[in-house]
Amino acid sequence: MKKTGVIFDLDGVIVDTAKYHYLAWKNLADELGIEFTEQDNERFKGVSRKRCLEILLEMGSIEASQEQIDTWLKEKNEDYLSYITKMDESEILPDVPKVLKYLRENKIPMALGSASKNARPILEKVNLLSYFETLVDGNSVTKAKPDPEVFLIAAENLGVPPENCVVFEDALAGIEAANNAGMTSIGIGEPSVLTEAKFNFIDFTEINLDFLDKLISQE
Numbered sequence: 658m659k660k661t662g663v664i665f666d667l668d669g670v671i672v673d674t675a676k677y678h679y680l681a682w683k684n685l686a687d688e689l690g691i692e693f694t695e696q697d698n699e700r701f702k703g704v705s706r707k708r709c710l711e712i713l714l715e716m717g718s719i720e721a722s723q724e725q726i727d728t729w730l731k732e733k734n735e736d737y738l739s740y741i742t743k744m745d746e747s748e749i750l751p752d753v754p755k756v757l758k759y760l761r762e763n764k765i766p767m768a769l770g771s772a773s774k775n776a777r778p779i780l781e782k783v784n785l786l787s788y789f790e791t792l793v794d795g796n797s798v799t800k801a802k803p804d805p806e807v808f809l810i811a812a813e814n815l816g817v818p819p820e821n822c823v824v825f826e827d828a829l830a831g832i833e834a835a836n837n838a839g840m841t842s843i844g845i846g847e848p849s850v851l852t853e854a855k856f857n858f859i860d861f862t863e864i865n866l867d868f869l870d871k872l873i874s875q876e
């Protein structure tokens with residue numbers, strides 16, 4: 658039987674940290690006099706912190722020095738971390754533990770593949786860190802999704818060929834990254850948005866163990 662590896666995105670798949678990113682970006686936007694709505698925040702999902710700030714500044718037609726940009730990035734992250742420190746297991750998205758436990762019982766190696774530089778403290782806060790053999794996050798990648806880099810490094814760290822890896826993602830760029838890596842992409846969220854996903858579920862409550870079984874036991 659082939660060896661399968663499973664890779665999870667973080668924000669929007671394991672936990673909903675998008676709401677905290679939104680609050681922190683909104684605080685900075687208010688300070689800069691830029692209108693910023695939850696709708697605008699949708700564009701920030703799966704996008705690196707640096708690129709998010711570039712988009713925000715473009716929205717406000719603001720040009721700034723590198724020094725000023727670094728100060729704003731630091732400010733936004735400190736604000737975001739003030740929300741993260743209050744997180745606990747109650748913030749894990751529904752039925753995520755069911756899937757993680759099932760995969761662990763079946764000795765399927767798991768990785769995290771996220772754009773966030775805060776992935777480790779978040780997984781520690783919600784007590785899920787021990788499930789993952791490797792964390793590939795914003796600290797270890799140079800190219801953003803839809804580039805497959807993050808998932809290819811995860812596959813290498815797991816010792817599983819990319820074509821035997823399955824990726825759970827909530828952002829279209831992440832689905833494209835998984836497809837570009839030659840992996841099986843599973844969209845978590847609206848199928849009308851995640852149009853490129855091989856399989857799609859609104860959330861993990863829709864995923865039954867039979868489906869997982871087929872996924873991990875394919876010859």
Ligand code: B16
Binds near residue numbers: 702
């Ligand atoms: P940080 P994911 C992404 O996480 C978020 O969706 C995105 O909104 C955020 O800007 C990015 O992480 C970077 O996060 O500021 O913590 O480094 O969906 O790739 O898990």
Ligand code: MG
Binds near residue numbers: 703826
């Ligand atoms: Mg995500």
